[in-house]
Amino acid sequence: MLNSMITASNTMNQVQKQLDIIGHNIANVDTQGFKRTNTTFGELVRQQYDNQSDLNKEVGRSTDFGIRQGVGAQLMQNVVFSQGTIKKTERNLDFAFTKPGQFLKVEADGQTRYTRSGALYLSAEANGKLGLVNASGQRILDENNQPILLNENASSITISANGTLTALDGNGQPAGTVNLGIVQSNKSQSLVQTNGNLYTLLNPNDQTAVTDLTGAARGQISVEQGALEMSNVDVSKEMTDMLVSQRAYQFNAKSITIGDQMLGLINSVR
Structure with a gap:
């Protein structure tokens, strides 16, 4: 019992x-x-x-006693x-990944984290620039792992299918162009969930877990502006x-x- x-x-x-x-x-x-x-x-x-001795083993028995x-x-x-459903928002600072396994790089607590959430916002910086952040105020990183900063007069923002963000001012003049930091996960189970809908590497020293999509590899990126990927629950x-x-x-x-x-x-x- x-x-x-x-x-x-x-x-x-x-x-x-x-x-x-x-x-x-x-x-x-x-x-x-x-x-x-x-x-x-x-x-x-x-x-x-x-429960019995091997000496009393029955003849022809195929399994041991016990x-x-x-x-x-x-x-x-x-x-x-797996890919979640796409919800249209028509908001310029929203984008959705349309391929599974791709993640946006975010700076959280001084460390690089990853997320599938594409809801972005602009935040005023002390140097007069506008920083690109997520809903929690955490900085979005570019392909060089640097926080993304735009000119303070940036108003019209376009995000291309390969993750390039272009901003224009009120007069239609360039106010900043930057490549969003996007990675491809090579080992899905090497990513573990953390707080704030973010992911971190199970083994930070594993250099093969994710691949930075830079240069010619940016052609593999697939995002849709004005939409958000919902959960796959x-x-x-x-x-x-x-x-x-x-x-x-x-x-x-x-x-x-x-x-x-x-x-x-x-x-x-x-």
Whole structure:
């Protein structure tokens, strides 16, 4: 009974983590560029209980004597980077990635982070320039990992399909041209989610995880101005997974209750 209760307890802990992830997915159903996390379960290493000696092994038996008992389930998770739906906004500072695996570079806490959210804004800088930032006020980086600055009179902004931003002033004169810092992910699971709908490298020293799309490689970039990529969360699937997880949690909780009742019966025997 103790082993079955431990197994159920281990599994309940993992199912609770799955419910937390599902709730996180649902909460971000309207977050631009958000990517859902998929969950699966794997079996933990089994324990072997020998209940007979090998000397008494039956002739013709194809398996060893003993009981192989599991000790619970292990939750495995991975971010799904499939393309989200495109929502038209007709706002010049909005753009959407139309190819999966491409990310915009953002400076957060002095480190380079990555995002799929293309909602950009202009922020006044102390030097009289206009800085390009995201909704959280974090600086957008160019292809050389430098913060993007535009002339203070920049008004009309165009973002081309290859991620080149061009600004004009009120008289139609150039007010700044810059290439947005965009990378291509080569190993999707080497990116991990952080706060603010940003991603960071699982191993910062892995130089092959992402490729900077610069020079001729900028032809691989595909963005659409005046639109935003929405999350790839399927609410109906998340709700179905939540119901299944709740039933699994209830089943394992019931196993612990039954095991406790049986131990109580054993202890009451005189």
